[in-house]
Amino acid sequence: MKKIRRTIPLFRAWAALAGVALIAGCASAPQGAGSKGNGWVKDEVSDSYVFGYPLVLMDISREAATGNSPGQAEPNTLRHAQSLPPVGATTPPEPNLDTLASSGWLDVSREPVLVALPDTHGRYADARAVDMWTNVLWSTATKGNERVSGLKAQTIAFVHAGWKGALPARAKRVDVTTRYVWFVARIETRGGGDLAAARRVQRGIRVAPLSAWNGSGKRVAQADPQTGAGLAGDPVAAGAPAAQIAALDANGFFSRLALALEDNAPAPDDPHALKILGDIGVHPGDPVQLPSGTKDAAGVSTGFANGRARVAAPPSNLLAGNGWLWVGDDAGHYGTDYALRAYAAYASPGLPTSRDEARARVSQDSDGHTLNGANRYVIHFSAKQLPPVRGFWSITAYTPEGALDSDASVRVAFGDRNGARRNRDGSLDVLVSAERPRGGANWVPVPKGDFRLVLRMYAPKPQVTDGSWQPPAVERQ
Incomplete structure (x- = not known):
């Protein structure tokens, strides 16, 4: 089987630092599996699908949104939606008619990436950064019951955990354990003539890696001559790749998960879930070897279908x-x-x-x-x-x-x-x-x-x- 392409081994670096043996080194049934009964494959495939679904979704979303094609952008740049979604719009699911979105994918593997937000002068706006497991790392949310009256100018530095160095003055450091971060800012608009005012706020957002930030810590403009900040035009919707996941079989899904795991470390609380992945033959960056005996193959198929159903079902704690x-x-x-x-x-x-x-x-x-x-x-x-x-x-x-x-x-x-x-x-x-x-x-x-x-x-x-x-x-x- 062809070896899966490797990139910067952030997962393995994290695992070594944590000192935790996360995944067993064999692809066969785990030791003592017989005591679990014949259903262990089904159960562990189902649990692993639920565990890995967010990372696979985010990785496919990132791949769809980054590049040089229309609607895409290079990493560490933003695309700014210029209008509200039209009638019949299907992506992302449940298109938002209240705000214009500016979004992009940040790669923090080499150096910190900085985002500067402008003062919105009372216009409602919010922003958030989501890691590859869909956890919100940072947002503009505030405490209290007072009425929200826009955002104040601020700069945030997204830094891969363990990086040491100097950041610009007054930049807020946010540590990241995954290679990629999805950044989204939303600016309130009522549509029509109000769109122009929302776009002016968008043009005030700046994104750049630390090496491109000038020495005085001021915001640098990006290369788009029309907007001065990122790229104009509606971005690729982050929700569109869900259909791609639905089309994957078990081997395709877990192969995608194994590749994404290598660069996007899970939380320190996740070693048990990762041990289960090892039980079914899924290891970061390696070819997947799912259980393949006659009974085990049936367990993989049943567990995979069960995992899909669980992901789509509202959990009881909603x-x-x-x-x-x-x-x-x-x-x-x-x-x-x-x-x-x-x-x-x-x-x-x-x-x-x-x-x-x-x-x-x-x-x-x-x-x-x-x-x-x-x-x-x-x-x-x-x-x-x-x-x-x-x-x-x-x-x-x-x-x-x-x-x-x-x-x-x-x-x-x-x-x-x-x-x-x-x-x-x-x-x-x-x-x-x-x-x-x-x-x-x-x-x-x-x-x-x-x-x-x-x-x-x-x-x-x-x-x-x-x-x-x-x-x-x-x-x-």
Whole structure:
């Protein structure tokens, strides 16, 4: 079997420093496997799929987004979305109609990479850096219940763990254990004429490796002559590669995982999961040798299918209320909760922390029936039940596949920025239908077939993510 191409062996360097023997050195059944019964292969393949899914998704996403093709960018540069997604947009899943995104992939293997954010002068914006296991390393989220009033100018240096050297003055150091980091900044926009103002904020973002930062620590411009910072044009969506994972067989998936593991160290809490990978013949940077006996091959096939189903199934520790589901305080910081991490990567690649955003979904009405555009619905927020946020909130409808309705005449993310009309008692009725209701106020347009709703709450207050607040049910009229 051909040896898998090796790159900088960051994983093995990390493992040596940690002094932990993470993976057994054989590809056959582990010692004492007989005591596990015949199902050990199925169980360990399933567990390993759940464990490795986020890394494989991120690695395929990085590969799709970096390069010289349209929509791509070289590492350590950003691409800036120039417009809101059109009707019918399918990638990323559940396209955002509230913000313009600037995103890029940072390679910190050789030297630190610095990101400078401008003062947004009161315009809502947030930014986050996600490691290759979908953990949020850093974000602009703040504590407290005060209203968010934009970002202040700041510089962040992403540094591979163990690097020693001097950084520019006032740069905040963030240590990284993976070779790559996905950086995303989002700037609020209402679309139309407001897009130009959001683009000006984008042009103030600077990204460069330390060697390209000038001696005084000032931000350097990147090479794009039109924007002065990164590349214009909509970026490749990070969520698009999910279909590539779905097309992989067990050998293809675990081969991809083995290659990605070599450069992207897991957390120190993960040696048991990595030992299980070794049991089934998956070692960082080496060709995969999955169990191949007749019974074992059947176990691999069954376990692989089981792992896929587990990744797509909402875990039991999601927050739930009135048919809505959302990730609570653990968003972006999963620890050893591999099931939650995998589901979050599957449903919302690069999910922010609970202080940055909470994202609730619902696909059934109060009677448990699938939401469908043939019906009309209402979401009644009492005066004390409005989404508790420090930023803003919105509701958007999508097809069951997470796309914007291709037959819609308008793109609407209805929320508190849209002149929501309250009732006399302070309550709010949000109308959900395929056809515009009489008067057209407080309307969320939906597809004519089945659909789901996503409630986004930017800079949510603690009661959103600790479960003490719940969105109201979607009532069929």
